[in-house]
Amino acid sequence: xxxxxxxxxxxxxxxxxxxxxxxxxxxxxxxxxxxxxxxxxxxxxxxxxxxxxxxxxxxxxxxxxxxxxxxxxxxxxxxxxxxxxxxxxxxxxxxxxxxxxxxxxxxxxxxxxxxxxxxxxxxxxxxxxxxxxxxxxxxxxxxxxxxxxxxxxxxxxxxxxxxxxxxxxxxxxxxxxxxxxxxxxxxxxxxxxxxxxxxxxxxxxxxxxxxxxxxxxxxxxxxxxxxxxxxxxxxxxxxxxxxxxxxxxxxxx
Numbered sequence: 001x002x003x004x005x006x007x008x009x010x011x012x013x014x015x016x017x018x019x020x021x022x023x024x025x026x027x028x029x030x031x032x033x034x035x036x037x038x039x040x041x042x043x044x045x046x047x048x049x050x051x052x053x054x055x056x057x058x059x060x061x062x063x064x065x066x067x068x069x070x071x072x073x074x075x076x077x078x079x080x081x082x083x084x085x086x087x088x089x090x091x092x093x094x095x096x097x098x099x100x101x102x103x104x105x106x107x108x109x110x111x112x113x114x115x116x117x118x119x120x121x122x123x124x125x126x127x128x129x130x131x132x133x134x135x136x137x138x139x140x141x142x143x144x145x146x147x148x149x150x151x152x153x154x155x156x157x158x159x160x161x162x163x164x165x166x167x168x169x170x171x172x173x174x175x176x177x178x179x180x181x182x183x184x185x186x187x188x189x190x191x192x193x194x195x196x197x198x199x200x201x202x203x204x205x206x207x208x209x210x211x212x213x214x215x216x217x218x219x220x221x222x223x224x225x226x227x228x229x230x231x232x233x234x235x236x237x238x239x240x241x242x243x244x245x246x247x248x249x250x251x252x253x
Contacts (some may be wrong), residue, residue, distance in 0.1 A: 023097045029167065031094030032101075036151065038085060039073075039095070045151050047102055056102030066096045102153060113235070118243025121236055126228065128240075134247060140204045141188060142225070143172050147249040157244045161237060164223035174220040175199055177209055185209065186220065 036045070047055025062077065063069045070092035076084035087095070122128045131142035148157070159166055175189040175197060187199030187207055197217065199207045211217070228237060 031098030113238030113242030118239035
């Protein structure tokens, strides 16, 4: 079986074991979660972190088909830094499907922006520093974005800016609690167990709550981040995405 080009995988079957299966957007999204959690540390968000390979542009050292790639994901490569994983056959193939989507995700409708102008928007009109930190500056209410360019693709960042509810990562969930005294507390969920919940509230305070003291509590289903679809022009959105992509833990000039 030949390597699938571009984004055609969504309606095509991969491999004899899944001849009746068509990969859905949800399958590809799950493959992306598995990739970010297990593969991006070495390969990078865009798949170009290992010399001689570029996973987002179909450049592989040892694979000539999707089945080959899935096999390497499961079994690793002996004598190299590529370890085996405990993924099922299907999980491995969803990662392959995700890799086929990277090229499309890298090319965003907001491409061609200016990172320096984007930084000005981030700190000014966008109001992003009110929730996010970059290299120690800003709020801790939202995720630290200092190296977001190593973790997320341009297309994914653009989607998060336009439609924040499209995907909320587990580590970015917000929690709402109402105490028996009637006080409402909302914050980013840091940790929870059977007896307690720890939050980071809007004033960067660590709040620990005993479940026995709460009248009601729940994960907030909607993202606390506003949509920038109508707040920024297409040019401003391009600049902001460009700035976020540039954040790789190193200060831009």
